[in-house]
Amino acid sequence: MNFRWSLLPVVWAGVLLLMSAACAQSAPLDRAIAQARAAGLAQDDYWLRLLHYQRQASGFRSQADDPRFFNARNGKTSPEAELEATVRAFFREGDDDQHPQCRFPARLHWLDQRLDLRAFGLPVKTCAEFHAWLQTLKTERVTLIFPASYLNSPSSMFGHTLLRLTPADSRRDTPLAAFALNYAADADAGDNGLVYSYKGLFGGYPGIFSIVPYYEKIKQYNDIESRDIWEYDLDLTQAEIDQLLRHAWELRRIRFDYYFLTENCSYHVLSLLDVARPGARLTDDFSVKAIPSDTVRAVVDNGMARHAAYRPATTTLIEQRLGIFRGDDSRILQLADPSAGKINALLAPLTGTVERARALELAYDYNRYRAVQASGPDPYAKRNYQLLTARSRLPAGRMWPDARRPAYQPEQGHRTARLATGGGWRDGDGFLSLRFRPAYHDVLDPLPGYTRGSQINFLDLHARYVPDDSSLQLDRFTLIDIRSLTPRDAFFKPVSWSVDTGIERVLTDNGRDSAAHLGGSTGVSYRLRQRHLAYLLLQGQLNASKAYRDNYSLGGGVSVGTLLFWRHSSAELSLGGIRYALGETDTTWSARWRQSFPVGRQSALRYRLEQRHERGRYVTEVELTMNWYL
Numbered sequence: 001m002n003f004r005w006s007l008l009p010v011v012w013a014g015v016l017l018l019m020s021a022a023c024a025q026s027a028p029l030d031r032a033i034a035q036a037r038a039a040g041l042a043q044d045d046y047w048l049r050l051l052h053y054q055r056q057a058s059g060f061r062s063q064a065d066d067p068r069f070f071n072a073r074n075g076k077t078s079p080e081a082e083l084e085a086t087v088r089a090f091f092r093e094g095d096d097d098q099h100p101q102c103r104f105p106a107r108l109h110w111l112d113q114r115l116d117l118r119a120f121g122l123p124v125k126t127c128a129e130f131h132a133w134l135q136t137l138k139t140e141r142v143t144l145i146f147p148a149s150y151l152n153s154p155s156s157m158f159g160h161t162l163l164r165l166t167p168a169d170s171r172r173d174t175p176l177a178a179f180a181l182n183y184a185a186d187a188d189a190g191d192n193g194l195v196y197s198y199k200g201l202f203g204g205y206p207g208i209f210s211i212v213p214y215y216e217k218i219k220q221y222n223d224i225e226s227r228d229i230w231e232y233d234l235d236l237t238q239a240e241i242d243q244l245l246r247h248a249w250e251l252r253r254i255r256f257d258y259y260f261l262t263e264n265c266s267y268h269v270l271s272l273l274d275v276a277r278p279g280a281r282l283t284d285d286f287s288v289k290a291i292p293s294d295t296v297r298a299v300v301d302n303g304m305a306r307h308a309a310y311r312p313a314t315t316t317l318i319e320q321r322l323g324i325f326r327g328d329d330s331r332i333l334q335l336a337d338p339s340a341g342k343i344n345a346l347l348a349p350l351t352g353t354v355e356r357a358r359a360l361e362l363a364y365d366y367n368r369y370r371a372v373q374a375s376g377p378d379p380y381a382k383r384n385y386q387l388l389t390a391r392s393r394l395p396a397g398r399m400w401p402d403a404r405r406p407a408y409q410p411e412q413g414h415r416t417a418r419l420a421t422g423g424g425w426r427d428g429d430g431f432l433s434l435r436f437r438p439a440y441h442d443v444l445d446p447l448p449g450y451t452r453g454s455q456i457n458f459l460d461l462h463a464r465y466v467p468d469d470s471s472l473q474l475d476r477f478t479l480i481d482i483r484s485l486t487p488r489d490a491f492f493k494p495v496s497w498s499v500d501t502g503i504e505r506v507l508t509d510n511g512r513d514s515a516a517h518l519g520g521s522t523g524v525s526y527r528l529r530q531r532h533l534a535y536l537l538l539q540g541q542l543n544a545s546k547a548y549r550d551n552y553s554l555g556g557g558v559s560v561g562t563l564l565f566w567r568h569s570s571a572e573l574s575l576g577g578i579r580y581a582l583g584e585t586d587t588t589w590s591a592r593w594r595q596s597f598p599v600g601r602q603s604a605l606r607y608r609l610e611q612r613h614e615r616g617r618y619v620t621e622v623e624l625t626m627n628w629y630l
Contacts, residue, residue, distance in 0.1 A: 028120040029091050033084050035115055042080040044114075045281075049274045050107055050247065052256075053079055054287075063263055065206075066255035071100060087111065095125055102127035106246035106275065130249055137179055137211075139241055140168035142276075144232040144269070144305060145180070146296050146410055147221040149451060151484040153193075156225070157456055158440055159292035159410070161266045164214050164231065165245075175231075176215040181248055183209050183268040185258040197480075200260035207258030207268070209251040222313045223372045229311040230410055232296065234304050236276055244276035261439075261458075262288065266295040273304065280304070289416075291439055293449070297411035312403045314369050315492060318362065320404055322491070325358050329490060335363035336370075338383040343390045357399050360391040366491060413449020414602055414629040416440045422625030424608075432465040433475075433625060443483065443563055444570045444596040445629075446604060453485035453496075453525065453533050453563060460502075474514070478502040485525040485535050485563065496525040496535055507615050508547040508584075515545035521559060533563040541578055548584035555580030571595040588614040602629045 041047055052063040062076045071089045075082035086107055089100035101108050143164040150156040163181040171177035185205040199205050221227045267290035270282040282298055299305050327350055334340040350356045364387045367380035420435040437460040441450050460478035479502045486494040500519045505512045523537035543553045561574030577589035596606040608623045
């Protein structure tokens with residue numbers, strides 16, 4: 001008993017010693033937090049961007065949807081709680097790579113600059129894994145990458161942006177050896193285009209940041225998807241690059257809900273650049289939509305981008321070189337064909353070593369393209385070996401000039417939102433029209449910076465005011481209207497197609513009424529004199545309305561037309577007919593001429609002449625509008 005009481009002073013002394021040590025540690029920490037509060041760091045714009053906070057009516061909410069991104073339980077909605085929890089976490093004991101200092105180096109760097117945390121006794125951690133990662137990247141230059149739009153993939157129909165990280169070592173002159181910093185939806189492999197579009201619009205996929213070899217992206221975009229790539233070197237200092245990489249490390253495996261139009265690849269590329277360069281505020285104008293070409297334009301207008309390099313797709317190179325080749329194009333197809341006979345015999349009609357070398361190289365490049373598109377073993381491997389063997393017997397040297405660069409870069413085209421006002425007549429009755437489309441481009445919008453024959457109209461609203469009866473009508477609302485008119489030739493045989501869905505006022509037996517519609521078409525397109533396009537499409541149409549018998553009308557038909565591209569304007573002549581055989585029956589046909597005259601780069605004057613036959617009567621319509629691109 002006496003022995004126990006004799007130990008009490010020792011125990012109390014130990015407790016007091018531990019309490020004093022804790023107080024000694026917490027006192028500097030508390031002073032650091034008090035200084036952060038006094039400086040208002042939790043409301044600092046840079047802290048808000050580091051944590052991806054968005055202002056809302058009720059306060060703040062981070063776009064990060066992963067609890068591992070926060071040190072405070074309520075960190076997603078409280079910048080103050082997250083800042084204080086982060087500072088406390090940095091003072092914790094522990095030396096492994098999972099320490100908060102190692103997990104959040106960008107926050108640590110900024111807070112140390114603002115508070116001088118080391119003056120408060122901050123223990124410095126080594127973070128070996130993070131520094132090894134930095135050493136692997138060894139980045140000295142960051143490049144904004146813009147692959148052009150790809151209509152056959154919902155995720156890329158507006159284009160895509162990512163960042164290339166070029167190392168400072170021997171890899172600096174070999175872009176394919178660089179790394180790509182990418183943000184994309186982690187989609188389910190089995191989801192079709194319709195499911196992907198729905199989930200992408202409403203945040204049904206997690207968005208993930210990743211770093212992959214750049215050559216993998218080149219293969220995906222240039223070779224497989226045949227997309228031209230634009231590369232914009234960014235004017236970032238080494239200090240800004242280092243902070244961008246610190247933040248990229250923080251975002252590894254962190255989940256963000258992916259939204260196709262807002263929190264998408266292009267938006268989050270801008271969010272990275274906002275962290276790299278304080279005060280850039282690039283994301284501020286993209287809370288409603290973030291179209292890749294618009295975000296590239298924002299970076300250029302901000303002065304952050306320097307020279308833009310052009311990397312043509314494999315198909316672009318082949319098409320340009322076919323235009324240079326002066327021989328018979330069918331000779332290239334024969335050389336590429338494994339069953340066409342001996343190569344020397346096929347080369348015999350060609351005179352001159354240059355033409356023979358060009359023919360062999362074109363045939364080889366064409367077979368490589370076809371091999372990438374095919375699944376399974378390369379069916380052209382043996383023929384390509386023969387082509388290379390024959391080419392090696394001719395003088396070495398460069399046979400082709402540099403790829404022809406487009407006259408306009410993507411960000412130099414029109415802005416993607418469009419407001420149109422005007423008026424017209426329908427069967428002698430006048431109307432005023434108002435139209436607004438938040439995205440993106442149709443076939444008659446000014447062409448520079450966009451792909452000929454491609455169209456995406458998204459959420460296009462068309463209203464009319466009829467003075468005779470003082471009525472304001474919703475004439476048409478387009479949810480999505482896509483057209484891909486890619487011309488075919490002897491080498492490339494893409495399928496042209498379209499899809500169109502929305503609501504419109506249609507003529508019924510009892511007058512005009514609203515109907516939902518879903519239409520699609522497939523067919524072929526061909527060039528006319530290189531500049532223009534002609535197309536033929538088989539189409540199907542489903543309309544649904546209470547005004548119809550059985551509430552629906554289903555039919556099919558054909559559409560033919562030409563797209564004409566002149567220097568002063570663009571125009572379309574189209575003829576189409578549909579036989580509705582199920583539900584509400586009818587036979588309709590239409591003839592339409594449209595023409596658009598650019599007025600500067602961000603406006604255009606457009607008119608339309610149309611005659612339709614439906615419900616046994618003819619309807620004639622004329623409309624003139626002024627279009628502004630916003």
